[in-house]
Amino acid sequence: MSFLKRRNFLKLSGLSMLPAVLPLSAAKAATSLKPLANIKNQTVSFTDDGVFYEPAEYLSKLQEINASSPIEMDFYGGGGAVAKLCEKFADLTGKPASIYMPTGTMANQLAISVLAGENTKIFVQETSHIYRDEGDAAQSVFNKRLIPVATGEAYFTLDQLKEAIDYHNKGEVFKSGIGTVAIENPVRRCDGKYVPLEEIKKISAWCRENGYKLHMDGARVFLAMAVNGVSLKEYASYFDTVYISLYKYLGAAGGAVLCGDKETIGHMEHLIKIHGGTTFSNWSNAAMALHTLDGLEERLKQANTKADELFKNLNKMPGIKISAIPGGSNIFNIEITGTHTKIFNKVLQDKYQIVTHARNGVFQIRVNETLLRQSNSVIEKAFADALKTAKA
Numbered sequence: 001m002s003f004l005k006r007r008n009f010l011k012l013s014g015l016s017m018l019p020a021v022l023p024l025s026a027a028k029a030a031t032s033l034k035p036l037a038n039i040k041n042q043t044v045s046f047t048d049d050g051v052f053y054e055p056a057e058y059l060s061k062l063q064e065i066n067a068s069s070p071i072e073m074d075f076y077g078g079g080g081a082v083a084k085l086c087e088k089f090a091d092l093t094g095k096p097a098s099i100y101m102p103t104g105t106m107a108n109q110l111a112i113s114v115l116a117g118e119n120t121k122i123f124v125q126e127t128s129h130i131y132r133d134e135g136d137a138a139q140s141v142f143n144k145r146l147i148p149v150a151t152g153e154a155y156f157t158l159d160q161l162k163e164a165i166d167y168h169n170k171g172e173v174f175k176s177g178i179g180t181v182a183i184e185n186p187v188r189r190c191d192g193k194y195v196p197l198e199e200i201k202k203i204s205a206w207c208r209e210n211g212y213k214l215h216m217d218g219a220r221v222f223l224a225m226a227v228n229g230v231s232l233k234e235y236a237s238y239f240d241t242v243y244i245s246l247y248k249y250l251g252a253a254g255g256a257v258l259c260g261d262k263e264t265i266g267h268m269e270h271l272i273k274i275h276g277g278t279t280f281s282n283w284s285n286a287a288m289a290l291h292t293l294d295g296l297e298e299r300l301k302q303a304n305t306k307a308d309e310l311f312k313n314l315n316k317m318p319g320i321k322i323s324a325i326p327g328g329s330n331i332f333n334i335e336i337t338g339t340h341t342k343i344f345n346k347v348l349q350d351k352y353q354i355v356t357h358a359r360n361g362v363f364q365i366r367v368n369e370t371l372l373r374q375s376n377s378v379i380e381k382a383f384a385d386a387l388k389t390a391k392a
């Protein structure tokens with residue numbers, strides 16, 4: 001929200017009176033708060049995509065962030081830490097505009113429907129969050145028809161997309177337009193596999209030639225970038241809009257950012273409001289995400305290099321087998337045999353602060369920046385101890 005708009009809002013709503021009526025004792029207490037003890041969490045979690053904070057830890061982290069550089073409030077998603085975060089993402093994506101969104105679902109739905117305009121058809125991966133996990137919002141709220149492509153697969157090729165579009169273009173008597181093509185990258189329902197850049201390039205060039213808009217659900221795009229080395233700017237250059245989650249690996253309690261051109265993003269403030277998504281204060285999410293973003297790409301790369309070495313050594317232990325998923329990002333398959341998995345988990349968690357959620361058969365572990373919290377030799381020792389203690 002612009003400064004002018006903010007001043008008008010304060011005047012119209014009477015909120016400008018608030019500081020004057022705050023009791024002096026409350027104001028004093030607010031400035032004399034003692035920082036919480038800095039909680040140093042050494043947990044290595046193989047079950048998440050990033051750092052997840054417990055409430056006390058979250059508060060402690062925010063205090064630490066605030067102490068090094070005071071966090072500025074936003075006002076209904078404008079100004080302060082939120083503006084800084086949006087600028088940062090505009091810079092990282094190379095897009096001229098960006099906006100804070102309360103959820104990724106809203107970012108996806110508003111992006112695909114605004115890009116589509118009057119056109120009703122939107123092509124998506126059958127495995128995508130937009131198609132499978134957004135409560136049919138496109139159909140029930142936005143009057144759009146989602147058309148799934150490449151059932152069960154991580155991504156569709158340009159040929160598959162062309163075939164699906166052709167089928168609808170040629171086979172329907174009463175035509176309705178084709179608006180947007182959406183690509184999730186990497187794909188949550190497909191073990192974090194990412195879409196090959198070459199395919200994205202081909203799809204993007206063809207969509208631009210044919211006037212179809214492209215949206216990327218990049219909720220976890222940093223996890224793919226850390227593996228394939230593609231920059232966010234490069235990814236974003238092939239799309240009209242890009243959404244990134246603030247809580248999958250950026251530490252925030254929720255939220256998302258949507259980036260795109262000025263016109264598309266210009267529609268969003270009003271649309272967020274009328275769909276009930278305009279939240280008063282978002283600075284805590286923004287400050288946390290901004291803080292985590294700093295150096296994130298480097299830390300994720302370090303974690304991947306560390307994981308390579310660690311998994312090589314763990315694979316030498318009898319009863320443990322870890323294998324990479326072809327085309328995958330941070331998720332690995334693992335099988336532990338001859339072991340009571342409940343005891344295995346307990347030893348790792350209680351003695352070593354390592355979280356695995358091991359179970360019988362093949363299960364999955366995730367590499368994230370918490371891997372940097374303990375040395376490989378300590379983690380290897382912990383696994384050896386857990387395997388021995390939990391031997392069936």
Ligand SMILES: Cc1ncc(COP(=O)(O)O)c(C=O)c1O
Binds near residue numbers: 103245
């Ligand atoms: C790939 C993907 N896109 C979008 C979303 C939606 O994010 P939110 O929970 O912020 O609505 C998720 C959440 O799990 C997701 O995994």
